[in-house]
Amino acid sequence: EAQVTQNPRYLITVTGKKLTVTCSQNMNHEYMSWYRQDPGLGLRQIYYSMNVEVTDKGDVPEGYKVSRKEKRNFPLILESPSPNQTSLYFCASSLTGGLSFEQYFGPGTRLTVT
Amino acid sequence: AQSVTQLGSHVSVSEGALVLLRCNYSSSVPPYLFWYVQYPNQGLQLLLKYTSAATLVKGINGFEAEFKKSETSFHLTKPSAHMSDAAEYFCAVSAYGGSQGNLIFGKGTKLSVKP
Numbered sequence: 001e002a003q004v005t006q007n008p009r010y011l012i013t014v015t016g017k018k019l020t021v022t023c024s025q026n027m028n029h030e031y032m033s034w035y036r037q038d039p040g041l042g043l044r045q046i047y048y049s050m051n052v053e054v055t056d057k058g059d060v061p062e063g064y065k066v067s068r069k070e071k072r073n074f075p076l077i078l079e080s081p082s083p084n085q086t087s088l089y090f091c092a093s094s095l096t097g098g099l100s101f102e103q104y105f106g107p108g109t110r111l112t113v114t
Numbered sequence: 115a116q117s118v119t120q121l122g123s124h125v126s127v128s129e130g131a132l133v134l135l136r137c138n139y140s141s142s143v144p145p146y147l148f149w150y151v152q153y154p155n156q157g158l159q160l161l162l163k164y165t166s167a168a169t170l171v172k173g174i175n176g177f178e179a180e181f182k183k184s185e186t187s188f189h190l191t192k193p194s195a196h197m198s199d200a201a202e203y204f205c206a207v208s209a210y211g212g213s214q215g216n217l218i219f220g221k222g223t224k225l226s227v228k229p
Contacts, residue, residue: 040221042204042221105157106157108157
């Protein structure tokens with residue numbers, strides 16, 4: 001089954017404790033992206049990757065890091081989480097970064113930073 | 115820069131009634147537009163997309179949307195609501211320039227369906 005998977009689905013952590021949210025897709029997509037969803041704000045892009053070893057900032061990159069060492073994986077790293085990073089996070093992938101291509105979303109990771 | 119406005123953060127309809135979710139976009143270039151649905155505790159799923167091939171776009175689950183350039187609108191409709199349509203719906207536009215592949219999302223409209 002074609003899908004985007006994320007782990008963990010739920011995470012509660014404390015301020016400053018480094019964490020990684022994994023994302024994997026099995027569709028051989030070149031493009032991958034991370035969004036955060038906050039009430040009343042919709043989804044906002046954090047980082048994206050056009051292909052292996054090619055990553056760039058989205059609209060809200062502060063406090064996040066990413067890497068793309070393999071085509072299928074695109075982990076999101078919070079080196080020193082803060083309470084304002086409490087949010088619902090979605091990983092997405094697309095065949096390419098082209099404007100007309102739909103993005104496939106993972107099930108989401110709900111992160112709480114206390 | 116592109117933007118999307120969804121009118122109404124919450125829409126409530128009766129089962130069997132028409133569903134109309136409004137989306138207006140702003141774009142200085144021909145837009146690519148999408149509607150996504152998010153069921154509780156799930157990720158976003160594509161309902162339909164407009165890529166300039168036809169102004170009336172049919173999607174999954176009986177939904178359709180009409181692109182109206184003169185009104186800069188891309189409203190989502192379904193003739194007869196079903197209980198299973200209760201979800202949050204997001205309109206999005208592909209962003210030109212800036213970060214590649216970025217989707218600019220509206221703030222979402224939560225649809226409730228009353229029995």
